[in-house]
Amino acid sequence: MSYPFLSEFDIIFAGGGSTACVVAGRLAACDPSLKILILEGGQHTLNKAAHVQPYQYFTHQAPGSTTMTFNVGNPSPHLNGRAPIVHCAHCVGGGSSVNFMNYTRSPASDFDDWGVDGWESKSLIPLMKKVLECAASLETYEVQADRPTHGYDGPIKVSSGGRKMSISEDFIRVGSKYHKRPFSDDSNDLETCNTYSPWFKYIDGTTGTRSDAAHHYVYNQAHNPNLQIWAGKRVKRVIFEDKRAVGVEFTNDLVSCPDANQSLSTVRASKLVVISAGAFGSPAILERSGVGAEAVLKQCGIEQRVNLPGVGENYRDHNGAFVPYFGGDEFVTMDRLWRGEESVVQEHLALWNSNRESLIAQNGNDAKIKWRPDEDELKVMGSTFEPRWKEFFQDRPEKAVAILTVFAGYLGSSGLPPRNYVTAEIITLYPVSVGSVHIKLGENGKEDVDFTTGYLDDPSDIVPLNFGYKKLREIYRRMPSYRGEVAAFHPRFPEGSAAVCGEVAGPVDLNAPDIIYTAEDDEAIEQFHRDNMQTTWHSLGTCAMKLREDQGVVDARLNVYGVTNLKVADLSIVPKNVGTNTYSTALLIGEKAAMIIAEDLGIEYRL
Template sequence: MLPHPVQAEYDLVFAGGGTTACIIASRLATALPDLSILVLESGPTTKGKTEHIQPGQASTHLAPTSKTMQFYTSTSSEFLGGRSAAVQSGRCVGGGSSVNFMVYNRPAASDFDAWEMEFGNPGWSAKDLIPLLQKAETYEIDPDGPTHGSNGPLKVSFGGNEMLDIGKQFLDIGPKFDKDRPRSEEGNAFDEDSINVFFPCPKWISSDGRRSDVAHHYVYNKNLENLSVFDGCLVNRVVIENGVATGVEYLFDKRVYESSLQDVRRVKARKLVVVSAGAMGSPLILERSGIGKKEILEKAGIQLVHEISGVGANYQDHASYASPYIVDPNTKTLDSLFRGEPETRRIAIEKWEKNGSGLLSINEIESAIKMRPLPHELVELGPEFTEYWNEVLANHPDRPLFWLSAAPFHPGIYADLQPLNFMGSETILGYPASRGYLHISSADPYAAPDFNAGFLSDPVDVVALRWAYKKAREIIRRLPAFRGALAPAHPNFAPSSPAARFGNTPVPLDAPKIIYSAEDDKAIDANVHQFVKTTWHSLGTCAMKPIEQGGVVDSSLNVYGIKNLKVADVSIPPSNVNANTYSTAIAIGEKAAVIIAKELEHIGI
């Protein structure tokens, strides 16, 4: 017996069932009930599963044994001290929305505007996309806010729990120490008023402590008869006949249905194939379909159908650099929950089941600042930063250099550590200059790809993270809960350097700032290379820009040179955005639904 009754033909076939695919399929199926839609997702279903409903279980999906994530390992890199970068990507119905940390972080308006003005994509500016993000959300904190939504399927709140002490202290001490950067209640209004302010962080979590994923809020709750979403269906390639996409080949994924035969099956798409397997999956499907760079396909044993050199190029992520600090043992953190201590877990489950509160109702980011160098601080970054500043940030005052928060847990590995309480200064670059790539290594859909994350390959990213470490440390060491640093995870400063003196109690607000020498800077740089990692914000591998600039799709998401084939997911952004990818995926999904509906001669989803 087959796992799913997949019919021979559908009007629309989606290769991938992540965040964007679920949004598009749901919107179209609701608006056009005569349209038959098939979504094929390689990972498992998420319907009704607690681990996809309880926010506090997000970290469990990162475990090596996880079946809801696809694990990608990059080539070892000199820029990572010889390490390989590990990047996880959601592989289940709902994709990243079903497994992410639910951080509500929206981009700058100029990020979207660049898609239109710099890359020639009409209809993709901020004025076009912000209303679609409003349409998707119910902002429970302030539903009447000018850029927020009040009646969308995804709820946004501060979660079902009061803010932990670390979040409160960061929000309190930050503005008192750095008087040029005040407190604000809003850090996500798309404008420069959201920059250089300390703000409480909303979450894609309802006020009753439930995750706002797209699977449960766009698909499972609707029971649409014309929409079939099948899990465990791995798309091998798009079938292309005479330059037209006519369907896809798939097989039942052995990682979900272990006993299924591995015979390749085919389903026809009468109107359209939409590849929506994310920044990691979509370029691989295109390349296995014969769309990509000729020499890459030939090396993998794939016959070239249409050459597009940009497929799999332009890989981007938001490089993350986190440093752990020890906190007062009486300060409540998430460490005991993440360590799996039975009593903490028992209490957390009890509170969540009672009223959606407790540690399982929140995520690890409670307050933050989107930090941008002030004019007098630019000299601190040095001359090597000048070109980047002028090109990327100078003319866009709504863009930060990085996001900074104090997370109430150890941001690394718990193995061999005493059961202490920690906080981590979490720094995430908004617009890394570094780039990587992702390509198939063979025709086998299960084969690991040829992946280079590209982290820190551009030295300006190291310069930015060096400055971020210094800014974060000054704030962290003034928090009342501060009790020192976990030295092995910090830069190896010379013992005689003032920078090596961390102390084990907080310093006064007016304590002198640490002065770093050139040797200290080298120590920080070495630490950055040792500890920088992914933020799981992969994008850009099927960029929406002119083909002569390395583009893969046009502004209507059509793959160049192939009819009836689109790509719609976070692989299409032509340039980075200062946002967690969930917001970006939602905007792309809602926009793609509008585009496809209009092409089908139906307007007004």
């Protein structure tokens, strides 16, 4: 069948998020004559304050936001019947344009665990720092000089952000004393964990702006007419001639352009189609193109082109809980800015425009521990976690069970009274539970999503959350800014319990006894997490790079099995979870994908 193609490009990217921008930007820089098109469902982000000014990151989660897609999961008995909502980005630059900007890297061994040729840590580390003659590194690490695993000449800037938060300094000081863990100034060296450390950010230390993939890989090549971004365009499916991908079909995106017509257009790709629509978008495009499991396609009335039952399976995320506390009035938090108090915003904008030592270049989150339990903690965590500890963590000192941190400010959308808050956060890093994301035909005959998060399906997954709640509470109780718990957002402890929450005058002594929790209290914490645990926005794995017979979707060179001229490049290819906030992994996959594609197309890779 032949199609009336609108125009022709060498490479078309279906989706213009973090990874797509890296790949497209690198290829365009290597060969400016290459005709590249990025089709992105969301809108442009170029120089828009909500994307460029770091402090605004949480605005993207507001109800009605058009820069996010709100994916509603199926109700789960492990979440007390709740249907969890997992957001993903919907704008040029994808997650890199809306994320919290926390700079974290996984242990090098995570990549070795994938077991995929060419993706071992020894092949990937050179992409993070400049050791390859032909390539620049992906980051410029502004916080410390001469660190062997960091890069110093890449487009993505890593700094400590604007004005430092004293609450985070207290977290490191109190945490390391009370929790008896050492301090380290770099827990992102691909190995170190279990230390109290500063948490650096994807923020340019000179300009105070977000270091996203859109501005730093693609928008900065606006002089090249061969690199085009068409925003507000939703890719429906890949077009094939026999088994060869030759283009894509797209329409106006209903969220970005609600009034535009919904007619379909096609563009031709003479060399390659790269699906880069993230963990939700990429499997959906494959399934709409007839690549996937028979039952899924049949339910949607789509003719199967390639039987790939792994498409949409292997969904993974990290598990998070955000718990607010009252903070002392005399401490600096992000609350007044986040509430939009005009005088404070103007004051900090003026600072930002002059010397950048401003809260505009902050996310309120300057410290963390990548935590591993010690013997005593493991005893308290009990037998439900023991098998998981022994099988995965025990002999691997570089693998953390969770990240514990505090935000200086209330990170939530409930209208709390205007005062100072601190939010404690736990992110568990290698949950066992796995979910899936597929398209389905909704009751109205329109396409819908059939999304199972898998959250807390495995009994071991809730244990670190429960333990982390108690540990973070003990740490924060000892910090100078502590003024008690915002009870409505904590577990409902029974009346008379020593754990009952509420406002207090100030912190307890560093050596004060820990709160003793009864079995009933523990049950309240368990129920709290089943009712409230949430995504950490680290969705991945749904087009896994594995052997085809092992439910793989792409091979080690990112080719989709069973067809030609079609690759996937984004976090959906990650076969096993990574112990990190995932922007670093998306950047790395982008760098690696660019080299693979250049090699495939015979382009000299020199930057």
